[in-house]
Amino acid sequence: MTTTTNYIQFDRDNLDTAKGxxxxxxxxxxxDIKAVPFDSDNEKAPTHRVYAKSPRGHDIEVGGIWKKKNQDGKPYYTLSIRRLGYNANLGRFPGQDDPTLQAIIEWEPRD
Known part of the structure; x- marks a missing residue:
């Protein structure tokens, strides 16, 4: 049994096109979530749609992952699950260097 929580394991280094x-x-x-790449010409669209299981086991879309840029122009990813009001950044766990394993780092929304 794993004790790691709040993560997405992607299937390749290029997170823009990776499944997770x-x-x-x-x-x-x-x-339990799945991240599926989403291709759109809309620059405000998410890079991924996020799915979870319904109580009867159906995949339902619950949120998305967006690619943004920080103040230095470096890209980073955020995750949002609308109905839960859950917002997070994706990043590396301390001490690990696998770019396909992304920690989900929750944050409180700003007013």
């Missing part, structure tokens, strides 16, 4: 699967754990739920 992972887990989001909060105080009141555990969500």
């Amino acid at each position: 699967a992972g887990l989001i754990s909060t105080i009141d739920r555990d969500l």
Whole structure:
């Protein structure tokens, strides 16, 4: 049994086109998630759609992953799950250097 929570394991280094699967754990739920690349000409569209399982086992779209740029112009990714009000950045776990394993780092939305 793994004790790693809040992560997405992608299937390749290029996260823009990679598929991923992972887990989001909060105080009141555990969500197995899938990230599926999404291609759009809209620059505000997510790079991925995020799916979780319904109680009967159906894949339902619950959110997305967006590629953004920080103040230095370097890209980073954010994850949002609308109905839960859940927002997070993706990044590396301390001490690991595998670019396909991304920690989900929750943050509180700004007012």
